[in-house]
Amino acid sequence: MLIMKDISKTFNPGTVNEKCALKNLNLELKDGDFATIIGSNGAGKSTLFNAITGAFYVDKGLIVLDGEDITYRREHLRSKVIGHLFQDPLKGTAPHMTIEENMALAYLRAKTSNHAYFSRINAADKKKFREQLSLLGMGLEDRMKQPVGLLSGGQRQALTLLMATMVTPKILLLDEHTAALDPATADKVLALTKQIVAERNITCLMVTHNMKQALELGNRTFMMDSGNIILDVEGEERSHMTVDDLLEQFAKNAGKNLDNDRILFSKAEGTSDGNQDCR
Amino acid sequence: MGSIITLSIVQSALELGFIYALVALALFVSFSLLNIADLSTDGCFTLGCAVCATVTLSGHPVLGLFAAMAAGICSGFVTAFLQTKMGIQSILAGIIVNTGLYTINIAVMGFASNINLFSCDTLFSWAKESIGGSWYKLIVAAAVVLLAGVLLAVFLNTRLGLSIRATGDNPDMVRASSINTGAMITIGLCLANALTALSGGLLAQYQKSCDINLGTGMVTIALASLIIGESILGKGSMLKRVAGVILGSCLYRFIVAVALRLNVPAECLKLVSALIVAFAIALPYLKNQAAFVKQRRRAKAENHVYMEEIAARAENPAGMEEAAAKAGNPAGMGKNSAKAGKGGEQ
Numbered sequence: 001m002l003i004m005k006d007i008s009k010t011f012n013p014g015t016v017n018e019k020c021a022l023k024n025l026n027l028e029l030k031d032g033d034f035a036t037i038i039g040s041n042g043a044g045k046s047t048l049f050n051a052i053t054g055a056f057y058v059d060k061g062l063i064v065l066d067g068e069d070i071t072y073r074r075e076h077l078r079s080k081v082i083g084h085l086f087q088d089p090l091k092g093t094a095p096h097m098t099i100e101e102n103m104a105l106a107y108l109r110a111k112t113s114n115h116a117y118f119s120r121i122n123a124a125d126k127k128k129f130r131e132q133l134s135l136l137g138m139g140l141e142d143r144m145k146q147p148v149g150l151l152s153g154g155q156r157q158a159l160t161l162l163m164a165t166m167v168t169p170k171i172l173l174l175d176e177h178t179a180a181l182d183p184a185t186a187d188k189v190l191a192l193t194k195q196i197v198a199e200r201n202i203t204c205l206m207v208t209h210n211m212k213q214a215l216e217l218g219n220r221t222f223m224m225d226s227g228n229i230i231l232d233v234e235g236e237e238r239s240h241m242t243v244d245d246l247l248e249q250f251a252k253n254a255g256k257n258l259d260n261d262r263i264l265f266s267k268a269e270g271t272s273d274g275n276q277d278c279r
Numbered sequence: 280m281g282s283i284i285t286l287s288i289v290q291s292a293l294e295l296g297f298i299y300a301l302v303a304l305a306l307f308v309s310f311s312l313l314n315i316a317d318l319s320t321d322g323c324f325t326l327g328c329a330v331c332a333t334v335t336l337s338g339h340p341v342l343g344l345f346a347a348m349a350a351g352i353c354s355g356f357v358t359a360f361l362q363t364k365m366g367i368q369s370i371l372a373g374i375i376v377n378t379g380l381y382t383i384n385i386a387v388m389g390f391a392s393n394i395n396l397f398s399c400d401t402l403f404s405w406a407k408e409s410i411g412g413s414w415y416k417l418i419v420a421a422a423v424v425l426l427a428g429v430l431l432a433v434f435l436n437t438r439l440g441l442s443i444r445a446t447g448d449n450p451d452m453v454r455a456s457s458i459n460t461g462a463m464i465t466i467g468l469c470l471a472n473a474l475t476a477l478s479g480g481l482l483a484q485y486q487k488s489c490d491i492n493l494g495t496g497m498v499t500i501a502l503a504s505l506i507i508g509e510s511i512l513g514k515g516s517m518l519k520r521v522a523g524v525i526l527g528s529c530l531y532r533f534i535v536a537v538a539l540r541l542n543v544p545a546e547c548l549k550l551v552s553a554l555i556v557a558f559a560i561a562l563p564y565l566k567n568q569a570a571f572v573k574q575r576r577r578a579k580a581e582n583h584v585y586m587e588e589i590a591a592r593a594e595n596p597a598g599m600e601e602a603a604a605k606a607g608n609p610a611g612m613g614k615n616s617a618k619a620g621k622g623g624e625q
Contacts, residue, residue: 053455080457092455094448096514097441105445108438109457117439147514 002029002171002203007051007061009227021047022058023227029171034197034204034218038211038246040254043224045207049173052205054078066170080110083164083202085157085177092160095149099140099159102148103129106163132162136192154185158192165196172197174206190217211243221246225254284537290417292536296529297420298485301478302497303504303528304431304521305471311505311520312435313447313467315362318373318498320475322380323354325494327476329387332394332489340401344423344480350387351476354380355468363461384491393490401484416485423481427474428525432518434470440517443467496549503556504528510563531555 004027011019021044029035039045051058052065054075063071070078085092093102104121107129112119121129126144133141136158140151148156157177164172174193178186194217197204208214214221221238223231223246230253233241302324309317327347334343354376361372388394402423406415434440446453446463453460475497483489508527512519538551 055454075454076457076459078457079455084455086451086455091449091451094445094452096448097444101436101441101444104436105438105441106456108441112438118434118437120437145516 001031001064001066002027002052002205003062003064004028004051005062005064007058007063009047009051009056009058021227022051025061025228027222027229029203029205029220031203032201033220034202035206035220035222036214036218037205037207037222037224038209038214039222039224044227045224046175047227048224049084049175049205049207052171052173053082053084081170083169083172085160085164085172085174087176087179089153089157089160089177089180092163093148093156096147098145098147099133099151100126100129100144102159103132103163103166106166110167110169132166133159136162137188152185154181154189157181157185157189161189161193161196165200165202168200168202170203172202172204174204176207176209179209211246215241215243215246223250223253225250230254284540288536288540289533290414292532293529294417294420294485296532297417297424297525298478298481299500299504299532300424300525300528301427301474301481302501303508303524304428305474305478306498306501306505307520307524308431308443308467308474309471310502311447311509312444313464313471315369315447315464315468316373317355317358317468317471318370319354319358319376319380319472320373320498320501321494321496322377322384323351323472323475323494324479324497325384325489325491326350326354326380326387327479328483328489328493329384329394329479329491330476331480332396332483333387333389335396335401335484336394336399338399340399340405340484343484344402344477347476347480347483348473351472351474351479352469354476355470355472356465358472359461359465359468363464381491388489388491392492393488396483396487396489401487402481403484420481420485423477424525427477428521429518431470431474432516432521435517439466443470496552499556500531500552501528503552503559504531506563507531507559510559531559 004025007022007025007027008020009022011017011021025044025048027048037045037048050056052063054070054073054077057072061071062069065078065081094105097105100121104125107121107125108116108119130141130144133144138155138158140155140159143150148159151159157180161177177193178189181189190213193206196202204218206217208217215238219238220232220234221241222229231246231249302320305320306317309315327350330350331343331347334340334346358372358376361367361375362369365372367375385392402419403416406419410418435444442453442458443463443466445456446458446460446467450460453463479494482493504527505524506527507530508523508525509520511526511530512523514520534555535548535552538555539545539548543551
């Protein structure tokens with residue numbers, strides 16, 4: 001369960017570069033919610049994620065994760081229970097360490113207590129890693145002794161997803177984690193994401209630029225603009241929504257048209273697919 | 280060659296190789312794994328030497344080695360503190376600490392520029408009594424270094440060790456995965472400097488003396504050992520890489536011993552060392568370059584025919600096609616094969 005109350009953040013206050021990235025933002029996620037977030041460029045999607053992970057402290061407001069106030073908790077202390085995937089597939093793994101070592105690190109940091117500095121993985125753990133890798137269907141289970149730098153972007157992203165969810169996180173943050181991958185790999189990683197999130201009932205926030213995807217995936221959709229959430233749909237209302245409805249709602253709530261090229265392109269793609277909803 | 284390489288040369292090269300291998304292992308941690316050029320190595324080596332010599336002089340050779348390591352940890356902590364808490368760049372932090380250590384080293388030695396340990400017990404004199412023979416020095420040095428090496432390899436696969444390695448490898452990842460990068464840099468540098476100081480301490484007991492200028496150039500020598508080792512054994516498991524570093528250090532000492540044997544005057548030794556180091560570090564690059572030059576030459580020879588065709592075409596644009604058709608057309612063939620290549624890819 002994640003509660004964000006009256007969150008504000010201004011970067012470079014008092015300078016010409018002053019930028020109000022989050023403005024009195026309120027958000028409440030129930031356990032097991034899988035929410036997608038869409039929004040124009042600079043709407044504050046990534047800033048929202050960084051506020052949750054603690055890359056910076058917010059200027060104002062309260063962040064509660066699973067009943068604990070984490071507003072001023074330091075980044076490395078929070079991230080033990082937060083899984084975070086970036087758009088850049090290179091960001092989530094250490095290239096010169098082997099697949100096994102990367103997984104060992106992810107496993108040990110989340111599984112053992114903070115003071116078990118000298119804990120090591122054993123043969124049973126290795127076997128478990130192997131099983132988990134084989135679920136990806138990428139043949140990585142036979143390459144466990146190879147450095148991660150040799151893997152493709154899609155393989156690295158799949159591995160990162162596996163590592164982030166190796167011990168079920170309290171919240172999983174996906175920041176356009178399939179956007180840098182080729183379409184086939186992106187589909188694979190996305191299917192994997194759906195599967196893992198559903199199996200373990202992980203509370204999840206996902207930024208996407210694909211409006212069709214935003215409505216199909218998960219059980220909730222947020223739209224962001226100028227540092228705030230301007231639309232929050234779920235349940236019955238959401239299941240009948242089309243991409244055009246979404247765009248219309250955006251224009252109505254934000255008082256302007258959506259200016260994200262990538263989102264609009266993805267809408268065009270959706271139309272050319274012959275999808276009824278998008279026409 | 281038989282006259283150049285004698286058993287005693289091999290033996291002393293191995294002894295020194297093992298002792299200095301600890302510094303190379305230190306750089307393995309700080310330079311290869313943490314990606315930090317720790318320039319306090321020179322001063323820290325002398326610090327370990329001075330501390331160990333002083334403690335040994337008062338009759339505690341084993342305690343001396345531990346005291347040296349403790350001193351190294353303090354030095355590493357200061358370097359790390361300057362980097363992580365004071366925002367000083369890592370290279371500058373190393374230089375600053377190195378400069379400060381000079382005074383501290385002199386002070387540790389009782390404001391003298393050298394100490395000798397000829398009259399007191401050391402690990403090596405104990406070993407001489409209990410083991411005897413002519414190999415006792417090598418046995419002691421090898422035992423200490425192999426123990427340190429194995430412990431290091433084991434440590435680098437623990438959660439803390441993996442975290443330190445990831446910190447040097449991908450800071451972005453580490454920040455997103457509940458690891459305190461500042462703490463990892465601190466622990467890594469403390470560990471590295473403990474190894475450096477242990478090496479200094481071992482050397483003090485080995486040569487029964489300590490001199491304030493002992494550490495000069497240590498960082499380059501250790502770097503050379505490290506790179507020789509990595510280019511021989513390559514990458515692989517931690518144990519293999521640690522073994523490679525120790526091997527590299529022995530090999531470096533061996534090269535220096537041969538150079539000395541070839542009547543290189545002692546005063547030229549630093550220059551010879553610098554040349555060996557430069558060569559060892561440049562070797563992987565030179566290898567690549569050589570391979571590239573070879574490839575380019577081969578390609579030039581192969582493409583020569585087509586280049587002539589193209590030149591002829593430029594001189595005589597109209598008659599070209601006919602001439603090419605008559606002559607079996609190497610240029611046309613080039614075109615066709617390029618097309619075929621593209622088709623194949625699709």
